[in-house]
Amino acid sequence: MKREAFSSKIGLILAAAGSAVGLGNIWKFPYIAGENGGGAFLLIYLACVIVFGVPLIMMELYIGKRSRKSPYGAFRALSGSGRWQWLSWLCVLTAVLIMGFYFVVTGWCFSYLSEALIGGFRGMSTDTLAEHFTAVTANTPRMLVFSILPVLVTSAVAWFAINKGIERMSKLLMPMLLLIMLIMVIRVLMLEGSMSGLRFFLHADFSKITPDVFIQAMGQCFFSLSIGMGTLVTYGSYMPQEQSLSQASVQVVILDTLVAFLAGVIIFPAVFSFGFNPAEGPQLVFVVLPAIFEQMSFSWLSGVLFFLLLGIAAITSTISLMEVVVAFIGEATATTRHPLNRRTSVCIVTGIAVVLVVLCLLQQTAFSVFEQLTANYLMPLGALCMSVLVGWTLSRPDEAAYLNEKGFQPWMVKAFSFVLRWVVPAMILLVFLHGLNLF
């Protein structure tokens, strides 16, 4: 059967950017930057994006585009043997674990959106909002409803496959997301005192740069760009043949970084102009922002727009997470006696997602373990292994010829292969060793 593909270049760009742009940009990035010195963090983050982001996205898209397979078959096709099969299992495992906690945070966004819609934060101070956040997130039945809702929305998109599902949704939601962001940026920059927030975010205080900031920045870079667990391999397998790998990678990186940057531009000026602490942690957008909206004119609209923004960003990411597992199941069963079609796979993955969501809701530990384990260990590990595999594969004449044909000069292939073989693994290992406190 012919593999479905995105109908246009922009389809792939919006889908991949939709995967990358998510809670990582709007919820996580501002609070991690806030805790790690604002501008200083931004600078290191940008360095990570250039060193890891561009080559690794290009690598994953290349794996998918070249093999026209999801991680299940792609590593085998590339290496010519089954020795790398476990790497595909690592990818699905990571995708499944991310789904567990990601749907829960998406549930918080949906729940906050519903409250913003009915004006539920009216008259609440930051203290009451902090208590409110604890109470809402601890309300298991409510959270169950609000977390399963995004699971069902995501399943519905997966059900309609690539063109009618993923591509159509990305083309609808991504422009909406960018528009809402622009409105919010203009709105916030008009607030009195917003400039001190902007200064905090843009001024690099080098005394704040410690080795730990590097680890945080690297983990954030992998998570935010959806690198190291096969999302982009899967999307790459639906990439139009005529699309350029290098251009697509740079475009996705720019979009993702722009959104993270704009999230900072929205959040810090608002935080500063109302005298809050930028290092508020994970609650930053759920506690400080509703409090700020309450003090602004057009408070209802600001709250609704912001949580809508979060919800949209989250959904385009969960769509890509689910696609990794759906495509994997389809391919893994294709040659067995019971091949599963897309719709059956979607039902299975929906079931798995619901079970994990329930687990994360009932066990706070599961939530934290999944969150830490995936971003800080499994994704860098996946990226490290893929990088070594592809780096060595590129030294084969047939692979180099393929890239030459696609417009890569021979020196570019050499440089790409060198970066994948040595630079990326060395940097990731360095960060790992540091994380294990070996120096």
Ligand code: PHE
């Ligand atoms: N990149 C997404 C974000 O920033 C998270 C994600 C990771 C999505 C891995 C898909 C795969 O929120």
